[in-house]
Amino acid sequence: MANSTKDLILNYLSDLTETFDFTQVNAFTASAMSDEMHISRSLASQYLNELVKEKVVMKINSRPVYFLHRKKMEELYKTTFQDDDFYDLEEVKQYVMNHSFGEGNYSKIIGSDKSLAIVIKQLRESFEYPPCGLPVILNGEKGTGKRTLCTTIYENAARIGTIHADTKLIKLEFSPTNSQTLLTKVFGKNNQPGLIDSTNHLVFMICNAQYMSHEFQEQLCLLLEMDKNKSSSKSKYKNKNIRYMLLCDIHPHLCMSERLLKNIPLILDVPKLQDKSKEEKEELIIHFIQNEGLKMKKTIKISSAVLRALVNGDYENNLLGLQSTIQLMCASALRESAGKKEVIIHTYDLPEHLLQTMPIVTDENVIYIDTTTYKKSEEIDFIFDYFDRIIKPLHKYEGLETALNESKHNFDLLSDYLSYKQRIPPERIKGTEISLSNILDVVLKKRYINLPSGFCCTLAKLIYISELYSSSIQNYHLEHRSMIDEIILNIKSELMYESMIVEDITRLVNANLEMQMTDILFIIMVVYLHHYNAQVARRNIFGMIVCHGYSTATSIADAVNSLLENYVFEAVDMPLDVTVDEIKEVLVERLNRMNHNADVIVMVDMGSLEQLGNSLSTAINCSVGVINNVSTRLALNVGNCILNDKDIQTTLEKVSESSKAAYTIIDRQKNDTILFTSESGIHMAQRMRELFESSLPGQIPIDLEVCDYNQLVASGPHHELFESNNVLFITGTANPHIEGQVFIALEDIISGNNIDLMTSHLSKHLAPKQLNQLLDDLRKDFTLQNVVGYLTILNPKVLLDSVTLAIDDLQDRLNKRFGGKTLIGIYIHVCCLIERLVTKTAITEYVDLEGFERDNKAFIACVHEAFKNLSIRYNITIPTSEIAYLHEFIAADEQRFEDGELVSKLK
Incomplete structure (x- = not known):
């Protein structure tokens, strides 16, 4: 008892x-x-x-x-x-x-690290300013979260003790008719005390401050002025410490007296819902739906189309309007799901005004998102991965040209990703793309240089993504600040001409589109300008592709230029109703940027344009060849001749001979790829790829790709990576069990198991001597401590020592001894587990967690006891979901153990 x-x-x-x-x-x-x-x-x-x-x-x-x-x-x-x-x-x-290292409980406020970061910082600084804070006005539309912000600031100040223990929060809710009532309530009347007399330490949170009467404002001014002159004040309030937070739905200059505004040094603007980024809106929507699910005691699923519609919708009263919309949708969906454990929200549950404005996409399959297990999209992490690959060669390079070529190649991969996987609707970027095209045209025309037409489209997509994920992009730049600054300093020194041009472009973008170009985009533009103009001035023949239709010529030119790795063809896309004379004017303007002594080959899509040759030769005084029925293959042949300095006559004769139509069936070629994945997320997979890449003997034609573990498990062999790549093998910290695919566990590489399997897949790309070098480097780089040090942010030696003791204790409690390979796997798994818990990214979901708890009570107790010292050292609590994955990891490995590797099996 x-x-x-x-x-x-x-x-x-x-x-x-x-x-x-x-x-x-x-x-x-x-x-x-x-x-x-x-x-x-x-x-x-x-x-x-x-x-x-x-x-x-x-x-x-x-x-x-x-x-x-x-x-x-x-x-x-x-x-x-x-x-x-x-x-x-x-x-x-x-x-x-x-x-204390804590910054307060602001993480529960969605947007605390995004659109509200500056507001929270300034509001907190003003509230905690000694001795009794600075008065502040929060200006923002109804429903933007002003009350939540102020309440949280007060609660955190009380929690960490920066305000007096007796401090009392007084919320005043003004309306158009109650100002006189609140005046009496606060200041008293006829010797009757008011709220201000209740204690010496007060926080006034004045809501709907736009409704304060002139008399109330005057009384407030007296208090504020008294605070400034306490030493000389004879007021009965001179010993009081009062903090003021005024919440206003309209701009304070429209409703407050000049005297009052002079006494309030800080006005903060709280952003509208419409001004928040896509990722922040997504978090808010899922948060509100999760709250409704808790009320219903049901799991709520939402279709991807509904989520897209909600993110793009407009709402009266901001967050309040969004929350009301979601409540109505949940109520509608609940009726359809009577008697079921889960509620599914479909597009027909959307209000009429959202249905009418819902963006339409043609290449997206509808999926249903479980809001209880929802994780923020990692799409931006893939973009950051490409950013890393673009800037990495330019940092501490050995040869500038080699580094620039590698960066350009990685940017081409990013362009492909944005074209084929990110799927940004064209209507979202069309305006930006056209404006960028006009800006580039102005700058490049003046400098007599060129860029591929498709570059504007990719640049517009990156600007669009920068706006969607503005806070994440900003954090990326902050994290890589020193490296980016060093790269920009170097390229401004080495590529001064290109840097000056990009600065011109940046200035015009800022002036005309009111957009700030990020440093990453600055680097990309310099790399592209250099690549496509370094050889142009010395060329004897220039190519032009002229086609009817949107982006037809651009697509062919970009493809051929990428294949030839040179800027050979300029593209001209024409509307169907344009005249030959209009086309001639555009071509003359473009050709005047190039070497005036060079000849021109114009490739057109219709025979009616052949007459361009005569009019062009007269206008620019050069030899002009016109080739009809342009295709990518034909353009590639012409491009090769141009690069090999063939004269115009030889070029035309040669390509004419090979232009007859033929057909053949060719099996699709897929790039050889090694896939890296981890249940700890994409960042862990990226670290594994970097460690493996450092062991490779130079450049080999194998793509090293990372993939989200959960997506891999969900899609199985139908994941798009398997359809577009020849995956040699998958490696990582956890086996996704993909049918027909080889998985080589990280512990296999460390222990030397399955090395033959790995080298057999690499043998066609590496000579025997290179394979031996790879094995030597793997043995050197993939030691247990090296791997743990690379995969985690924690001190690897201390972490490994602590984990080793914990696993030894666990083996004693389970009355078993794990084999060498299995032990290494468990060490890595637990080290990654500790990092997840320390960084607050634990795996919290597990299928049938209740069943696991019921059937494995002894194992759970053993883990808690064995990991007790680990938990104390790193100030963590190991959730049952993580224990379940550890149990699954051990059980899965046991099924593949060789005879005699275990002393005993799990009971």
Whole structure:
């Protein structure tokens, strides 16, 4: 009975401490807990003191004595409490202020790291400014979250003790008719005290401040002016510490007196829902749907089309309007799902105004998203992966031209990804693309240089993505700031002419589109300008492709230029109703940018344009050849002749002979690819790829690709990577079990198992000597400590030592000994698990988690006991879902063990 009561007290104190702040502490006394638990005060005190000796509870020796749950306090304040006893609450507060790494509980506010980051920072700084904060106005439309922001700022200040323990928050809700009532309520009347007299430490949160009467504003001014001159003030309020937060739905200059505005130094603008990025809107939508699911006690699924419609919708009253829309949709879907465990929201549940404005896409399959297991899209991580591959060669390069070519090749891969996988609707970027084309035309015409026509489209897509994921893009630049600055400094020195041109383009984009070009885009444009213009000035023949229709000529020219890795063809896309004279004017303007002594080959799609030759030769005084019925193959032949310095007569004769139509059936060629994946996410897979790439002996024609583990498991052998690539093998920290695909576990590489399998797949690309070199490098690079150090952000030696002890303990408790390869796999799995928990990215979902808990209680208990010291060292709690994956990992490996590798099997 005693132990049971003691455990109940500890659990109660744990729950209580989760919401601890320094202003509400009465519940943390032995007396208060004895009343709550219906036991004597002496018994409660006895148990609490025993828990202090066991180092699970902290004691504050003030009068009265307070007790706090140690672990919850450490989680709350992101610190470790070395002492068990404190003299008083002020000492605890001081300790927290000196040692806490926590920035406050702002992570629960969606957008705290995105559109609201600056607002929260400035609001917090003004609120905590000594001695009693700076008055602030939050200006923003109704429903933008102003109340939530102010309440959270107050609660966090109370939690970390930056405001007095007796501080009282007073919320005043103004309306068009109640200003006089609130004036009396706050300031009192006829010797009757008001709220302002209730305590010396106040926070006024004035909501709908646009409705304050002139009289109320004047009284507020007197308080604010008194705060500035407390030393000379004779007011009865001079000893009061008051903080002010005014929440206004319209701009304060439209509703507040000049005197009041002079006394408020800070006005913050809270962004509208419409101004938030796509990823932030997605988070908000899923959050609201999850809340409705909790109310219904049902799982809610939403179609991808509905999510797209909600993200692109407009709502009256911002977040309030979005929340109301979602509630109505959930109510509609609930009727259709009566008696079922899950509710599915379809497009027909959308309100009429969203259905009418829903963007239409033609190449997307509808999928249903489980909002309970929803994870933010990792699409932007794939873009960042390409960014890394673009800038990496330019950092500490050995040869500039080699580095530029590699960066250009990686940007071409990014262009392909944006064209075939990212699927940005053309209507979203058409305006930007046209504007960019006009801007580039102005700059390049002046400089007599060229860029492929398709470059504008790719640039427009990247600008669109930068706006969608603005905060993530900004964070990427901050994380890579030193590297990017160094690269820009180098290319401005080495490629001064190209850098000047890109600066011109950047200035015009900023002036005309009001867009800031990111540093990554600056680097990409310099690389492209250099690549396509370095050889142009010396060329004897230039090529032009002229076709009817949108982007027809551009597509052929881009394809041929990419295959030839040279800027050979300029593209001209023409409307169907354009005249020959109009085409001639465009061609003359383009050709005047090139070498004036060079000849021109114009490739056209229809015979009626052959007359262009005579008019062009007259206008630009050069030899002009016209080739009819242009195709990619024909253009490729012409391009080869141009690059090999064939004269115009030889070129035309040669390509005419080979232009007869023929057919053959060719089996599709797929790029050889090694696939890297990890259940810890795409970042872990990227680290594995980098480590493997560093072991390869130079460049080999094999693509090293990363893939999201969950997508791989969900799609299986039908994943698009298997359709477009010849996957040699998959490697990673967890086997996705793809039928027909070879998986080589990371522990196999470390232990040397299956090395022959790996080298057999690489043998057609590597000579025997290179294979031996690869094996030597793998043995050197893929040691256990190297791999752990590369995959985790934690100290690898300390982590491995701690994990080794924990696994040894686990083996003892399970009465078994794992084999060498399996042991390495478990070490890696647990090290990645620890990093996930430390970085708050734990795997929280597991199929039939309740069943696992029911059937594996002994295993769960063993893991908790064996990992106890690990949990304390890294201040983590291992969730049952992670234990389930560890159990699955061990069980799956056991099925493939060789005889005698295990002393005993799992029971």
